[in-house]
Amino acid sequence: MNHIELNLTLSPEYAEILMAELAEMGYESFVETDTGLDAYIPESDFSEEKLQETLARYQPVAPVRFSWQVLEKKNWNAEWESNYAPIEVGDAVRVRALFHEPDARFRHELVITPKMSFGTGHHETTWLVMNEQLSLPHAGRAVLDVGCGTGILAILARKLGAADLLAFDIEEWAVENTRENFSLNEATEQSEVFQGTIDDVPFDQRFGGILANINRNILLNEVPRYAQHLLPGGWLVVSGFYEIDAPDIIAKAESSGLSYKRMNTRNQWAMVVFEK
Known part of the structure; x- marks a missing residue:
């Protein structure tokens, strides 16, 4: 599947709010540039008319x-390799590619080879979730990764002691890539990856932890389902939205029987933890 690379030239102070609007239109990944912003969306979801209206x-x-171009998968892989830098969460977690040398200074090192640039872990929300995972109980728990992308949140869950992993995404490339990355990180035992949505998770399946780094609208629709799939004492970590949207997410979770625990932010993006 090809993607559209959208190149925007704009004043820096408007980049964050425009990212939020583009995310609502289906854009999956963003890179801030010296002149503005680059955004990426599946070619099948791209509408120049809607873009111009916005x-x-x-x-x-x-x-x-703005200008845009069709970005073929094979060309994007080469672009990714030439620019990808490891992600570091303090001295605890390092996410690197195969072509980077290991670094023994970090307690947990994850190795990924993305099929696409999307989901490499550089987004603020991914950092927020990984940072939060370090303080949550994982040992012996079943963990669900909602919208897994490259699977790095589930992989970190396994390194932190999760006994069973279930991950899913609506994108075929993400499912393929998560399986590949599970293998690279020795996380294939007692794990499953499928293409689909939360509706495809068996109604009676329960988890000790759920990771959902998606976006505001999906979370508002699906948080009640996540609550249903949590065991008593289980935790839910949600991210993928701006700090200004946190009150709506918190209200939805609390109305679904979850207790608010804490929130963290990074460059206006938010992450919230709940418990059942």
């Missing part, structure tokens, strides 16, 4: 110029 609202106060 950008038109900015023109009176902050003119935005």
Whole structure:
């Protein structure tokens, strides 16, 4: 599946809010540049008409110029390899590619080879979730990774002691890549990866922990389902939304029988932890 690379030239102070709007339109990944912002969306979901309608609202106060191109999967892999840098969460976690040398300074080192650039772990929310995982009980628990991308959250869960892993994503490439990365990190035993949604998880299957780094709208729709799949005492970590959206997420979770524990933020992005 090809993706569209959208190149936006705009004033830096409008980058964050525009990212939020583009995410609502289906854009999956963002890279801030010297001139503005690059955004990526599956070719089948791209609409130049909708894009122009959105950008038109900015023109009176902050003119935005844009261009786009079809980005083939094979070309993007080469681009990724030339620019990818390891991700570090303090001195506890390091996410690297196969072509990087190991670094023994970190307690946990994850190795990934993304099929696409999306889900490499560089987004603020992925850092927030991984950082939070370090303080949550994983040992012996079954953990669910919702919208797994490259699978790095589930892989970290296994390194932290999770006994069983279930991960899913709607994208075929993500499922393939998660399986590959599970193998690279010796996380294939007692683990399953499938293409689908939360609706495909058996109704009576329960977990000691659920990781859901998606977006605001999906979380508002699905948090009650996550609560249903949690064991008593189980934890839920949600991210993929801005700090301003946290009250809505918290209200939805509490109305679903979950208890708010804490929140952390990074560059206006938020992560919230709940317990059943």
